[in-house]
Amino acid sequence: MSDPAIADTERLDPDGVAAVLALLRAAAAADGVRPVSEEAELRLQHGGPPGGRDVTASLDGALAGYARFDEGAAELVVHPAHRRRGVGSALAGRLEQIAGAGRLSVWAHGDLPGSAELAASRGYTRARVLLQMRRDLAGVAADPRPPLPDGVAVRPFRPGRDDAAWLQVNARAFADHPEQGSWTADDLRLRQAEPWFDPAGFLLAWRGDPDDGGELLGFHWTKVHPAGDVGDEPVGEVYVLGIDPGAQGMRLGSALTDLGLAHLRSRGLSEVLLYVEEANATAVRLYEGRGFRRYSVDVAWRREPGAARPL
Structure with missing residues (x-):
């Protein structure tokens, strides 16, 4: 041999x-x-x-x-x-x-x-x-209207216009994360060039006008895996969900989660996955409370x- x-x-x-x-x-x-x-x-x-x-x-x-x-x-x-x-x-x-x-x-x-x-x-x-966690999308509200703080609106990501603001909030939201918090403009650009990228499923929570002094408070970036990638059928993903540290306590995470899951359901998907550190017990309990179950581990x-x- x-x-x-x-x-x-x-x-x-x-x-x-x-x-x-x-x-x-x-x-x-x-x-x-x-x-x-x-x-x-x-x-x-x-x-x-x-x-x-x-x-x-x-x-x-x-x-x-x-x-x-x-x-x-x-x-x-x-x-x-x-x-x-x-x-x-x-x-x-x-x-x-x-x-x-x-x-x-x-x-x-x-x-x-x-x-x-x-x-x-x-x-x-x-x-x-x-941990990879999954849940089905059958019970997800098709048209959620979660309460948002005064002056806050959720809008789709605009490539070339929202990049810098998103990179800044992503870095602050994941300052302690060994991979996500160090993303650069090149990292974002590469993903925008991928076949799965869909700005309609990249949701940004803005306070005020994003083109006139508005402040980005948080985001929910969703992804759709094609059939054969992580399952026999297409599967959605909570790709990145982040809240600026200065906007914690405004319940934006829950609102953005609901809106993102509704978007994935509107794409005709039946299942969604996400990744979370097993050591982050608070986040694991939160996702379990929202119907996610443990599926696999890396x-x-x-x-x-x-x-x-x-x-």
Whole structure:
């Protein structure tokens, strides 16, 4: 049995990207979960910050695995046809070499047994758990009219006009979030270019006129996953829901949630998902109270600097 051949590069060529995307589709079909995050897939296709690497593993000339490394965090996936042949260990070993003396976190989507076995065998510990929660949309009000504070109106996002205001509020609302709070104009632009982007489902709560000194207080950005992405049928998502710290206590989160869910229902969808940190017990209870149930988990496995490498 041959050993996996490992290669890494700052950016794969178009043929390499196409091959990895086919691998991701095969893994998703076999496991029932997306094997890498949206962010990793976007960076695969469009590149990312300096220092990022695309890592591939091949067996007998066939692509057997892929990993994405960015700033001490990584994700990896092994093709279903090539598992239990050392591919995951070879990819993990190369990621550890790239990380060097720094800390390395590797996300495992779906918390599958093989991922947990690989991580534990290499000295990683569970550091973060991200819950995916779902609910059906049958009981969602088709035309909610939640009370809003005086002078506040909810309007659809306007690409090119609301970008700067949204980035500012997003950064404040998620100042303590390790990924969401650091979004840049490029991050927003890439998502606006995606086929799923729909400004009608990107709802902004403004106090006053947005073109004449108005203040953005919060937002609910929804997304629609096509059939085959996270389920056999299209599924909606509470993609990002954020409230400016200065607008807390105004019940805008509830109002924006209701309006966003109604929008997804109007698209003919029957189910909606969201992601939330398991450690955020307050948010988990809130979503459970609104009919969401725990569906799956993603786990970030962390390896501390200086951890002993396996023999």
